[in-house]
Amino acid sequence: MHELPKLPYAFNALEPHIDARTMEIHHDKHHQVYVDNLNKALANEPELAKLPVEDLLRGFATVPAAIQTAVKNHGGGHANHSLFWETMGPGAGGSPTGALGQAIDAAFGSFTALQEKLNAAATGQFGSGWGWLVVGDGKLDVIARPNQDSPLMEKKSPILGVDVWEHAYYLNYQNRRADYLKAWWNVIRWDKVAEKFSAAR
Numbered sequence: 001m002h003e004l005p006k007l008p009y010a011f012n013a014l015e016p017h018i019d020a021r022t023m024e025i026h027h028d029k030h031h032q033v034y035v036d037n038l039n040k041a042l043a044n045e046p047e048l049a050k051l052p053v054e055d056l057l058r059g060f061a062t063v064p065a066a067i068q069t070a071v072k073n074h075g076g077g078h079a080n081h082s083l084f085w086e087t088m089g090p091g092a093g094g095s096p097t098g099a100l101g102q103a104i105d106a107a108f109g110s111f112t113a114l115q116e117k118l119n120a121a122a123t124g125q126f127g128s129g130w131g132w133l134v135v136g137d138g139k140l141d142v143i144a145r146p147n148q149d150s151p152l153m154e155k156k157s158p159i160l161g162v163d164v165w166e167h168a169y170y171l172n173y174q175n176r177r178a179d180y181l182k183a184w185w186n187v188i189r190w191d192k193v194a195e196k197f198s199a200a201r
Contacts, residue, residue: 002042002053004028004035005082013090017183019172027085030167034077034148041070053079057152076148080130080161087160087193093186100194107140117142119181122164131181133160133193135200157200160193 007027012020042049048056048063053075056063063071095111096104108114114133121144122131129146136156143151151158162184169180 001049002035002038002078004032005085007085009090014088014187017186018088018169022167022169022171025171026163026168027081031078031081034074034081037070038074038078041067041074053082054152057150058155060153072150072153073148076150076153079150079152080148080158080163083158083161083196084163087189087196088184088187089189089192090187092189094190096190096194098194100190100197103140103197108142114142115185118162119178122162122181123178125164128165131162131164132156132158134158135197138201140197157196159196159200160188 004027007023010020011023011027014023038053039049045064045067051059056071056075057079060068060071095101101111104111104114108117118131118133121142125131125144125146127146129144129149132143132145132151134141134143134151134156136151136154141156143156145151162181164177164181166175169177173180173183
């Protein structure tokens with residue numbers, strides 16, 4: 001049975017970049033719905049229900065056709081948000097260093113170039129979706145995906161993702177997605193992203 005992960009900081013910890021009310025609704029309401037609906041979808045699949053959500057999505061091709069859409073939407077929503085909360089935090093931001101920083105320079109030319117590419121992917125995602133920094137075949141890449149589609153279903157390892165569903169930013173930024181993205185860079189915990197990068201390689 002999947003459970004809503006505890007938010008690792010207070011709702012107001014990311015202010016002024018992401019406001020407390022948005023964090024509360026986003027975590028306690030939106031993410032909870034994904035967890036509840038994923039559990040409902042897996043109610044008659046005890047073996048699949050035992051799997052961590054990441055493994056469930058990596059093995060998406062083996063999920064019965066009757067529940068694939070629910071697993072994609074709600075399993076993806078659960079996995080995507082779990083990573084989102086974990087890779088943000090108070091007193092964060094700045095630039096990545098060490099092996100991750102070097103890999104970003106090698107893949108994109110510079111950290112600034114990565115920011116530009118990820119911002120463009122996330123801004124250009126029509127409607128709801130996510131912008132992602134992923135590891136695939138040992139290499140870093142930037143992709144955008146609609147709705148709650150997870151890179152895990154494509155055998156890519158997401159190490160950083162930004163939620164561009166309107167519920168992630170509308171209370172504070174209204175339709176100004178670019179302003180939200182600019183603010184989001186100030187709350188990224190690069191130590192956590194580096195852990196994900198190391199594990200993905």
